[in-house]
Every structure is written in structure tokens, then in C-alpha cells.
Amino acid sequence: NAGVTQTPKFRILKIGQSMTLQCAQDMNHNYMYWYRQDPGMGLKLIYYSVGAGITDKGEVPNGYNVSRSTTEDFPLRLELAAPSQTSVYFCASSYTRQGPSNEQFFGPGTRLTVL
């Protein structure tokens, strides 16, 4: 299993440009999440999905959009990039919300710079 994969690893955008951060998992997990991590800060939840076709906002959704057409893929769309979106973006997935372990598995991250 590849686990959670993210592409690209690095990207530099100009202000106003758009891009899609790709995320895929091969563990048949129902739950998927997008986080951003700013320097010296913890991970902030942007959007999440509890299954194909179902998405909802997290703590910091402004400036982003998501879709979940399949169980495996959960792309994050940035429209009109702004310098405030410079961050490291992590995608994560988990199998179950309940039970003894709600472990989320993380991808390696995408480092995005907006200039």
C-alpha cells in the first residue's frame, strides 16, 4: 500500500493564480481531511469528508474548495491564491470515526508559496 499520497511536493504560485492539490489514499478509508500548517503553529483543518459525495468545512475553509467523487481521491482547490495561503498542506485519511483508535494517516505534505 502506498498509503496517502500528495502531489505536488512543492509549488510556487503568483497572486491570483489557481491550482489543485491532489490527494489519494489506497486504504479504502471513508474519512479524509485537509490541513494546513503555518510556521510555529499546529495543524488547522480546512475541509473534511466522511465519504464520497459528502464534504464539509473545517476551521479555515475560506479561499479553498474540495470535492470527493471517489473514495480514493480528495483534491483541494485554491482559487485566486493569496500570500496568506503560503503554508504546508497535509492530507489525511482514517477508517472509522469511532472505536479504540481514530488514527489519521497523513501524506507527506505539499509546500506552497504564494508570491
Next chain:
Amino acid sequence: DQQVKQNSPSLSVQEGRISILNCDYTNSMFDYFLWYKKYPAEGPTFLISISSIKDKNEDGRFTVFLNKSAKHLSLHIVPSQPGDSAVYFCAASLQYSSNTGKLIFGQGTTLQVKP
């Protein structure tokens, strides 16, 4: 409104000694807590967790303690090894009362274990 706080940005310990990382939370409804470890340029990886019905959980060199009355948890690493040098995040969730699996993360503590 920081619901999960790690007030020590960094910690340095000698190899073989105990490392104690602390985490405080404000929401008494949190019922599940996790610790993640993160190396540079990688995504966080799950380390250990504890349910709110317990006050201690142990896994090898790692032990997590939960003090619900103080809304405080700590991670003990004994003995500390240079390979433990990483950023440690604590996270909390409404595991048994929410259908989202969302985690709230602290800011992280950078642990350095000196040989």
C-alpha cells in the same frame, strides 16, 4: 480560541533521560486524545492515544497520562533516544459523540535529544 495548547515550543534532553511533553485542553467534552510525531519534510505519524475513560496508556518507551480534572495530558518518553528528536503534536477529538472524526491539534513541541 485555542482549544488544545502546548505551551512549551521546545524541549531539550540528554539521551537516556526522560522526556516529558505537556498538553492542556479547554473543552471538557473531548473524549479521545492522540500524540503525533513529525519529522522535517514528512507528514505526522501516529504515536499513541488515550481514551478519556483511562488515565494512563503505555506502549513501549511511550506513556501518555491523562488528568481530566486538570484538563491536562502528558507524554513521557523513557529512555529518550536521539531518533526521538522531532516535533510532537497532541490532538483531541469528540470521538464518541461526533460523526466526523475531526482532530484539534496543539501547536507542537520540538524535542531535541542530545547524544
